[in-house]
Amino acid sequence: MALEDIPRLGCGRSIDRIWGTIDRPPTAHEEQCDQCQTARTRLRRLSKATRSLRESDLHNPTMEPRPGIKNAIMDVVRAKVRRGSRILLRSADNGTTEISEQALSSLIRSAAAAIPGVHSRRCRIEIRSAAASVADEDHPTGTTGTSTNAGPRLIINLRVAAAPGIVIPRTVEALRHEISNAIPASVGIGAGTVNITVEDLYDV
Incomplete structure (x- = not known):
């Protein structure tokens, strides 16, 4: 008993x-x-x-959380929610290579951290197969419509906060260029479309 x-x-x-x-x-x-x-x-x-x-x-006041603790908690939450999504990078007879959406988001955030004057916030990634991406594109008459990039096509939607006083269009273009270079250099697939939204300003 x-x-x-x-x-x-x-x-x-x-x-x-x-x-x-x-x-x-x-x-x-x-x-x-x-x-x-x-x-x-x-x-x-x-x-x-x-x-x-x-x-x-x-x-x-001494019980208030330190600056950045909320963002750190939200990063953990996003990781748990989105870690299950996988992106196929390469398939061969001896196996496949995949990357999680969360890992790719972390790569994008690291690229954003290299650009002064912006803080990355939410990052959402849409994935389209190479075949679907080719079918959606317009091709000149007489071309076959084949793509030189056999990997999936990414549509990256990144929201950021900007520092007051920066030239936003120039900074955003530098950020887009940084992300477009970082993804193929690290994982071997094209960055695809990189949409960036400046949704807030932060205090320096």
């Missing part, structure tokens, strides 16, 4: 049950039971102290 580890009063009422209803009026049993009344009095003090500490922490 398993031993019950729920703390109980002598009357049989569990302390967890009393704590769960501490903000409600006492039951008929609790109004008549000395043990329950004592427990409720002590638990109300604990509840009040807990609430006071929580309110104090909310207004305590």
Whole structure:
């Protein structure tokens, strides 16, 4: 027989049950039971102290998270959500080579970090097969429509924050150039379309 580890009063009422209803009026049993009344009095003090500490922490500057901690947490969340998506880089008789969308996003963010005056934020990558990309393109009469890049076609949608005072069009073009060079150099496929949206300014 398993031993019950729920703390109980002598009357049989569990302390967890009393704590769960501490903000409600006492039951008929609790109004008549000395043990329950004592427990409720002590638990109300604990509840009040807990609430006071929580309110104090909310207004305590030393309890505020460090700058960048929110972005770091969101990066972890994005990694867990999107890590399962895979991009096929190469297929051969001896095996395949793939890269996760998250790894490719990290590569894009690293490229963005090399450009002064911009901070990368959200990055979304759409993947199209090489065959579908060729079919969508217009080709001159007499051409076969074959592509020199056999890999997948990427459509990168990157949102960034810019520093005040920079020349945004020139900086964005430099960022696009950096990403377009970094992806083929690192993973061997073309960057495809790189859409960049400046959605905010940040304090330097």
